[in-house]
Amino acid sequence: MHRRFFFSELRILPMPKQKLRRLRLKYSEIRRKERDQVKHKMAMTAAAAVLGLSLAGFPGKGWAADPHVTVTLPKFTVKFNGSEVKSEFRQYPLLVYKDITYVPMTWYDSRLLGLETGWSAQKGLSIGKGNVTSSYAPYASDTRSRASARAAVPSFPVTINGKAVDNAKEAYPLLLFNNITYFPLTWKFAHDEFGWDYRWDAAAGLSITSDNPQVKVLNLPASAGEQEVAFFQGYYYYTELKEKYYHIYRSPETDLKAREPVYSYEADTGYGNNKSLRFRVVNDELHFSYHRGGAIMGSDVYGKVGPDGKGGVEQQGYLDYRETPSGTLVISHGVPPHSGGLYLMPQGEQRTYDHAIGDPKLYYGWHISADDGGRSYSGDSSTTVIGDEVYVKASPDPDQPDRLNRIYRVNLKTNKTVRVVDADVQSFKIIDNKLYYVKSGDQLLYSAQLDGSGEQKRSDQRVRTFEIVDGQLFYTSPGANDTVKLYKAESSGADELVLGDGIVSVQFLNGSMLCKLAAGGDYGLKILDGNGELRLAVADPVAGAWAYGDRLLFISAAGGEIKELKLP
Incomplete structure (x- = not known):
């Protein structure tokens, strides 16, 4: 079957009436008269999660013993990007310390809010804005969270957007609870560093909205x-x-x-x-x-x-087909394979095999391989129509292995058939009026003029798929465990490895590359721009994806739900 894809509140505790009246002042008055209170009374989670890092593993050798503080659960509604965080039955509940809301730095909570984290024994914990996103993960638990508990104040180094934070001197330090780092939703972090929006309402509670794609x-x-x-x-x-x-x-x-x-x-x-x-x-x-x-x-x-x-x-x-100015071109993939198999159905007529075109001695639309003394056939979907010219893979005789899988050009009006590439070709495309093809022998990518002249080698590595994105040639190459690697072809010097092992498939669309990643990795999807730079990493596990315009739909590999985001 021919397939081509074208592929999206700050936490405030209930306040006395006097403080509520203050919050109704203009924003400038709040910043001028109550800046410290707004910073620390409006808790918004800088959820930069270090998932699975144990409490014992954080301090490491050389760090001082961690003091402990008392924390409680919030008694108001909190929403992250529209999803309510139900702390009462959550493995990593929200916490309140000194009237400030704290957010767990789990993997999904941090990516949900557009944050990335890193850890090293020498430099400690780093938290910063990144090109990441995730759907909301509830971290549901059958065990009710304790209303009051003890959390540690870690002594390891911390950087926020590359700036060092002295946790021991912070009025609202980072905390460790249930082996997870917790981050305070203070003004300077939530607003100044991460640019989050927040809303507080006495009835609706706290709502936090990050600016990454949701x-x-x-x-x-x-x-x-x-x-x-x-x-x-x-x-x-x-x-x-x-x-x-x-x-x-x-x-x-x-x-x-x-x-x-x-x-x-x-x-x-x-x-x-x-x-x-x-x-x-x-x-x-x-x-x-x-x-x-x-x-x-x-x-x-x-x-x-x-x-x-x-x-x-x-x-x-069992066929492939293309629309042409003269009607519908049908490439037969029926079995057993036979010579001919290229038909033109004039517009308005029912499908018949009365209008065969091309050289009747050629086997059109098949990739033929030698297997243990025999032959195997697989339908080829490379056929391309440019005006009245059809470029198609064909073989004159399946029993002559040195003549298989050539690229031919067939004129729809004159029926003239010409071989343009005299090499065994795995697949081909026509991009910007040039032929690009992968040879079956070395599996490298080549380009040539439409008449086959001026051949040039275009890849250093074996090639599975390829495309030009914003003028740059990219291709995938076989990796480990049925995955592929993504390369950018360089006209001078070695080709650049863009993404290594772990890619299941790549869709090229709208100036971007949509890379579906293998299960068990950190991310399910990575979206790259025309230079191979990361536009967005999606933490959700992904079973399948579809893109059109700025809209991306994907099927969750975890629960089968259909999810959506708008591409940046």
Whole structure:
């Protein structure tokens, strides 16, 4: 099946009426007359978590013994980026010390608020703003949190945004509780260092909002996470399983409950439910595809969503297809493979195989490999149409291994067929009117003019996938344990390693690279810009992702929820 993805309060204790009246003063008056009180009475969490670092492990050799202080639970509502923190049954509850709210520096709490942390035995703890985000993690516990407890005042060095903090001299020092560092929500840290917004209301409590991109959970049916989801032109597209049928729905972003039926198809393939639905955007239209039936007698189905929001079938069978000025080009992937297999369906006609094009002796659209004296065939999706010219992979004779998998050009009007690259090619693309292709032998990336002349080697490493992003050539190379590495090709000097082992897949989209990372790592996604620099790291574990415009949808690998954020 052809696939291409195109890929988003300060804590204040209840106050006497006199202090509440003061808080109603203009902001300038508060800053002038009550700056110290506002700093320390408005607690906002600089949640820079050092997750899993034990209390005993923090001080280390050479640090003084840690004094202890008494802390309590907050008696008011606290929200982080709209999510309520329920401290009563939380493994790492919020704390209050000297009327200041303290936030646990867990991994997810800190990333939720846009903070990164680091630790070394020599330099201690570092906390700073970073290009990170996370959805809210409740850290739920079956055990009720104690109303009052003891927390340690650590003596190790601390830096905030690169500035040293003398914790022993702080009126509101960092604390250690349940083996986790806790951070005070004072004005100078929450506002001045981290730029957070906060709201205090006597009835609603404390609300803290950070300025990093926020992850939100979409209220879609539970089964929606079983297959791919999409966002396109103001609508969310997803499936729901009902009575042996998958139903594709769409809901406007303004009202998820106001859903509309798009398309339905039978779920059972004879081998269980086939969760193969894929969405892609082609020429600013939303297309979808899925598999129907078994592996041999079944077929792939390709559909498109019309302007009215209804889906219809465009093609079906084992094939690939492209739209051309002369009609629809179909590349057959039916078995057994045979010569020919390249067809042009004039516009408005039903799909037939009456209009074969190209050299009938060539095997079009297959990648053919030699396996233990035999041959294996896999459908190739590299075919590209430029005007009336089709660039396609083809082989003249499967039994001649020195002539397999060449790039040919076929003219749709004259049927003239020309071999343009005389090398065994794994895959190819046409970018900015140049051919880019990976050779099967050395698996390196090469480029050439559209007629095959001027060949140049473009990679130092073996190549899986590649793309040009903002004028820079990037490619993935095989890594350890079925992962890949991301490189930036350099015209002079060695290629630059952008991300090492741990990448499962890379989607190239809209001037960015969306890197899905292997399970068990620190982050589920990393989004890079056209220079290979980090735009955003998402801490949530990710099963699958879809991007369109500035919107990113992903399926949680932990619970299957559909989550969304807007790309920076």
